[in-house]
Amino acid sequence: MTSMRITVNISKWQIFRLSIPIFFSNLAIPLVGLVDTGLMGHLDNEKYLIAASISTTFLTVIFWSFGFLRMGTVGLISQALGKADYRELVYTILRNIIIAFFIGFLIIVFKPLLIQFLGYIFETSIQTKELIRNYISIRVFSAPAELIIYVLVGFYLGLQRTFISSLLIIILSLLNIFLSIYFVRELNLDIKGVALGTLIAAYLTVTFFLIYTYFFIIKKFKIIPRFNSKIIFNHKKLIKLFSINFDIFLRTILLTFSFFWITYLSSILGEEYVAINSILIQLVIISSFFLDAYAFSTEGIIGYSIGKKSEKMFLSCVRNSIILSFITGLIISLIFLLSAKEIINLITDIEFLRYLSYKYIMWVIIIPPIASFCYQLDGIFIGATQTKEMRNSMLVAVIIYITLSLFLIKQIQNYGIWFALIILMILRATTLHFYFPKILKKFR
Secondary structure, three states, X not given: OOOOOOOOOOOHHHHHHHHHHHHHHHHHHHHHHHHHHHHHHOOOOHHHHHHHHHHHHHHHHHHHOOOHHHHHHHHHHHHHHHOOOHHHHHHHHHHHHHHHHHHHHHHHHOHHHHHHHHHHHXXXXXXXXXXXXXXXXXXXXXXXXXXXXXHHXXXXXXXXXXXXXXXXXXXXXXXXXXXXXXXXXXXXXXXXXXXXXXXXXXXXXXXXXXHHHHHHHHHHHOOOOOOOHHHHOOHHHHHHHHHHHHHHHHHHHHHHHHXXXXXXXXXXXXXXXXXXXXXXXXXXXXXXXXXXXXXHHHHHHHHHHXXXXXXXXXXXXXXXXXXXXXXXXXXHHHHHHHHHHHHHHHHOOOXXXXXXXXXXXXXXXXXXXXXXXXXXXXXHHHHOOOHXXXXXXXXXXXXXXXXXHHHHHHHHOHHHXXXXXXXXXXXXXXHHHHHHHHHXXXXX
């Protein structure tokens, strides 16, 4: 499955078919987190799990903050495709790859400050701090490769080549899993092993797919990608690109901070709550990546419909993708209801962590159908490049979420953290829905 023949009426089956490869690739992403968490959770000291949870969450916040490299690429590529402007399409990906490399380089340069900041935020034992430092000191060097991968995924999603974008993520994830298992189990590198596995997997994957993309562009668009500084650094294009990217950057920082906030609040309750919430959040991430499959697959169609000025195509895509996402959310909840304890048992064999995790399973079960609406609306707004509205929506939602979470954690402790997270999902959907009519103006 490479691309979908676009029709005016976008059916549920068309969206589902386009989403199938994304399901598999999105399953691979949280599987990496589960394997890494499981590798650390089965070592003889829970501090490995706590350190891995804190450091991976922190770096996820850093890397996901630059998620505009994927999201901005999807909207611009799909709209250029709809207009049949293939040269601009090629220069868009070159522009974003250069930006991704530069940002990744800056992250490496600021590594000492990142470690210092993390030590200031979290009050942990000396051993845990050292484990965190070991992980970040290795993993941070993967930044340029991981950010360029964001661009490549966005490029293929924008072209509705979901099979290729999914294959990229699957290869990255499988390499990550196998290398991490080898370094931890065979070479006894503990937390350094999972960091090294991610690092090597990222560079192997990005090298292969950069070469593949070069020849893909030549074959598909009959254009040889060349560095042309006048076109790539055209000030009008850069202003538009930075405007879109900066809005998504702020929105993504707010979103990733919201999940980092969970780790911070957990640390207030105690290190054991950092551990159990990191286990449970893996289940939330699994559900989000499944639901995001519909958002990812529709981003390209939304952008294409706007480029074609087809309101009928746009509305049919919106309606059917939201219905599919909600139904999938209900199915995920049912699966969690039947198997969540077994998943937790696979992640850790530390009995008191298992027992504490069981107490909060119900919150994880009810999240997927509620969250399905905000995930899908995100995809619609990304495809439409309505990034200012995404930024404003997230700002309102996060301010209310943080305020409520501080109140709820005092009243009902860890239950308050999870209740606040559900409120965040609802707020994200309602605020985006408020801005929806602005997208329709693009067809007038």
